[in-house]
């Protein structure tokens with residue numbers, strides 16, 4: 001068997017964004033999506049003063065990255081958790097905050113490549129798609145039980161699938177006689193349901209449906225919606241949160257959460273900024289950063305990445321500014 005691989009996206013840029021928060025000896029980096037440990041390994045090697053905690057909900061990914069990073073001894077700790085549990089993970093390690101947090105959203109190449117995980121439409125395998133196969137419902141369970149209305153919503157919202165309601169109707173019709181068990185069952189239905197001209201455009205006809213089911217099975221957006229504010233709460237002054245998103249819904253959610261946390265909560269026509277109105281956070285990236293053509297040529301996964309970062313700034317009471325009534329705009 002070949003060694004599973006995952007090429008880390010925007011590796012140098014991510015480490016450069018994390019580095020200012022990890023300058024102090026003993027500073028703590030929390031990698032919320034450890035995967036095969038590519039980004040964490042770079043932090044361990046390039047920022048020798050930092051300690052690394054890696055979270056993953058996939059026990060197989062944790063086992064592989066733990067092997068890979070074992071040489072770093074007690075500078076590295078692996079934790080099996082879902083990343084919206086990050087406050088509990090931090091507390092369980094006896095810490096009250098961390099200095100930098102990173103999310104590299106979605107699935108790893110390893111998960112797509114291992115046939116039995118059922119993530120890939122190109123392979124016939126049990127239709128599973130759980131990032132943590134020890135818990136929760138599989139994609140087959142979802143297809144065999146959800147209402148046509150719910151399936152339509154999932155396919156439309158997470159997959160932007162034009163034929164969402166037609167596919168959902170056919171899924172419900174088929175499962176009455178033959179429940180779904182494998183990815184081939186679903187691919188076959190999609191070929192029979194999506195009209196031929198549409199099958200010839202916009203990539204593989206199963207791509208959008210597989211992505212949508214994966215996001216639903218792992219409840220990805222709801223978990224992210226809880227995790228981003230929790231990560232902002234979990235960093236100390238000078239701490240940074242860095243996120244790589246690959247799906248427009250994820251990036252929108254991150255952008256909004258960062259905008260909410262960095263916004264001055266003051267009416268725009270007020271001539272001064274009232275005492276205590278400074279945001280506790282500043283945007284480090286201007287808009288979303290993307291990969292350049294050379295990285296995309298080497299690693300096609302980089303094509304859809306959107307990278308954003310924020311930093312916690314000094315609280316208002318310690319920042320230098322005139323006292324009451326506030327800072328004149």
Ligand SMILES: C[S@@+](CC[C@H](N)C(=O)[O-])C[C@H]1O[C@@H](n2cnc3c(N)ncnc32)[C@H](O)[C@@H]1O
Pocket residue numbers: 006007008009032033034035036037038039040055056057058061081082083084104105106107108109131223
């Ligand atoms: C894109 S990969 C990370 C790759 C990693 N940066 C590297 O260089 O190897 C995403 C990883 O995050 C994990 N993951 C996704 N959602 C998660 C969640 N809600 N909680 C914990 N881990 C999650 C997946 O299991 C996968 O291993």
